[in-house]
Amino acid sequence: MTSSSKFDYDLSGIDRIDGIPTVGQTLTFQRQLATIQTSYTCKYEHAGAHGWSWIMCDDAHWLAKRGITTLVATPTEPGPYTGTTHTHKFKYQLDVKNYDEYKEHLRNSLKAFSTCFTEGLFIDLETDGQIIGYSPMQIYTHIKTNFLLPRxxxxxxxxxxxxxxxxxxxxxxxxxxxxxxxxxxxxxxxxxxxxxxxxxxxxxxxxxxxxxxxxxxxxxxxxxxxxxxxxxxxxxxxxxxxxxxxDPSKLKLQGEANAVLKQVEQQEEKQRLQSECMVAQTDTINRLQEQLTAVQYEQQANGAASVNGSLPGRIPASISTGLTQESMEAMFKKWTATQAAGAPATDRMTGKERKKKKFGVNFIENDLPNAERSKRRYPNSTNYCSSHGYDISPDHDSSNCKKRNANHNEAATITNMLGGVTTNCFHHNA
Ligand SMILES: [Zn+2]
The missing domain is CATH 1.10.1200 (Non-ribosomal Peptide Synthetase Peptidyl Carrier Protein; Chain A)
Structure with missing residues (x-):
């Protein structure tokens, strides 16, 4: 009549039993199935707080349950409706619903048996491969009398x-x-x-x-x-x-015990932090060693390919072996020094500083406007450059200038400037 009462037991909480069951396994099965049955509310009288688990109990077992003093009467089929009043009708519908639920629990319980016990254990009870006409308790009794030894x-x-x-x-x-x-x-x-x-x-x-x-x-x-x-x-x-x-007198003892316990916990926390720290340190060392190995590998590859053994930026081979903390530090310092030496120092110097470095204290500055000077810097040079003018290095002229203006003319000389700059040209023949 109502299909809303249809449901399936979740049998995942029941252990599968292979072969002939032992007493312990049989009891466990009964307990596990009863747990599932208890979780469904049963409206029948005297079922109490134990749901449908009465299905899996004989009288003594049922009466041993907490709060249970009376057996649950075996439900009977309500039969055809014969009532005449609304109250009758309501009660009849309730009876039918309860009975449907009962049938559903019987069906589920039988399914639990055939799922959890080895096939063939109930062959005496089967008709066409199905256990028909037996209650769960009758099947349970069958197991007890046929397979469990009295001993x-x-x-x-x-x-x-x-x-x-x-x-x-x-x-x-x-x-x-x-x-x-x-x-x-x-x-x-x-x-x-x-x-x-x-x-x-x-x-x-x-x-x-x-x-x-x-x-x-x-x-x-x-x-x-x-x-x-x-x-x-x-x-x-x-x-x-x-x-x-x-009790305060007992609590005092308990309080002391708790204090000791707290100390122990703090000590444990300290140890935990220390070991975490050590793990982190070990990680760092491992990572450094990995990087170092990679660098060494690259170094070997470079060494094999290059005739010159001291390429800039390379780690000197002498310190890249023997992995101690000191050697790694030394390696790092030396490596940074190599990096600094290899880099173009001029990047960080002004043109004036660069020249001072080159000429020392005798450096002649451009003391006049427009990059001209009153004293000659190269008194013995007669070279001229279309872009830089007169008083330039004897290595430098219009034909080889490395920093030319837009109007630079390679053929320009001090006697034939061809439109080149006149910077410091007043020193010529002066
Ligand atoms: Zn020039």
Whole structure:
């Protein structure tokens, strides 16, 4: 009728079991399937907070669940509608919806069985390769009676009963202890050997009794008049344990412990930073060595191709071997020096400075306007340049000038200037 209730279980949370299952695997399967079924809300009476997991429980197992005191009646097909009022109609529609959901959960549960157990395990129950007409619980019982050895079951029961006596660890919240008791209780019920509430309370009391800070709580529990229940016992000891945790006298000890813990944490942080720093240093050294290797490689290649072994910019071979920090520093200094020496020094000098450097203290400056001078710089030279005039270097004339004007004439001389400049020409024949 309604297709909106159609859904599939997510079976990824269920372990696949190969071959004949063990007791432990069977219990695990039941627990995993029950977890999925619990996550769906069930509207049937007495299902409580446990959703549809009643499908996978026999009576004892179901009644062992927390807050459960009554069995869920097996749903029946609502049949054809026979009501006459709106209320009837509404209830009928609800019944149909619930029943559809029930069928859906049965279908999904059977699918879980055939997905997780080895094919052929249910061959006795199959019709035309399908498990038809059996409830999940009947299939589960089939597995238990056909494949699980009674000896294994009784061994599992013994083990689970000893788990019940597992001591409460004061470092954990007490709910973890309660949960392990609850798990053992459910397992024992599933194994067909349910444990009574009185037995559980005895186990828990023996555990709490040996805790020094719960002595008072144990005495108080013994003194109470009302008949003890496991539910009330859990609350009683939860409160006592919480009270101990906020007790100032115990907190003082806790505070000291925390201070020590903080110191340890700070120390750890320091060490972490130090090691991070070392890692960074190592990285840098590694990177430098890589670069150095590349440079060396290039150097070898240059050396092979060149006759002259001292090309500018190259690292002197003498320091490029033996990798210590000192040698790398020295290499770097020498390399920068080589770079500086190789670069044209004139770039950073003015023309005047350049000439001073060339002529020393006897340098004759252009003391007159228009780049002319009163004293000759080259008294013995009679050369003339179309672009530079008279009193120039004896190596320099119109024919070989390296910095010519636009109107430069190569044939120009001091006696036939041909329109060239007259700079310093007044020195001629003066
Ligand atoms: Zn010239």
């Amino acid at each position: 294994d079951i009784s061994r599992e029961i013994t083990k689970t009963r000893s788990d019940l006596k597992v001591a409460y660890n004061p470092d954990d919240i007490v709910q973890i202890y309660y949960k392990s008791i609850q798990t053992s209780k459910l397992t024992l019920a599933a194994l067909g050997d349910p444990i009574t509430e009185v037995e559980i309370m005895r186990c828990a009391f023996e555990t709490f009794e040996v805790q020094s800070d719960l002595k008072e709580a144990c005495r108080e529990w013994d003194r109470q008049a009302a008949p003890p229940t496991w539910a009330r016992m859990m609350v009683h000891f939860s409160i006592e344990i919480q009270r101990n945790r906020t």
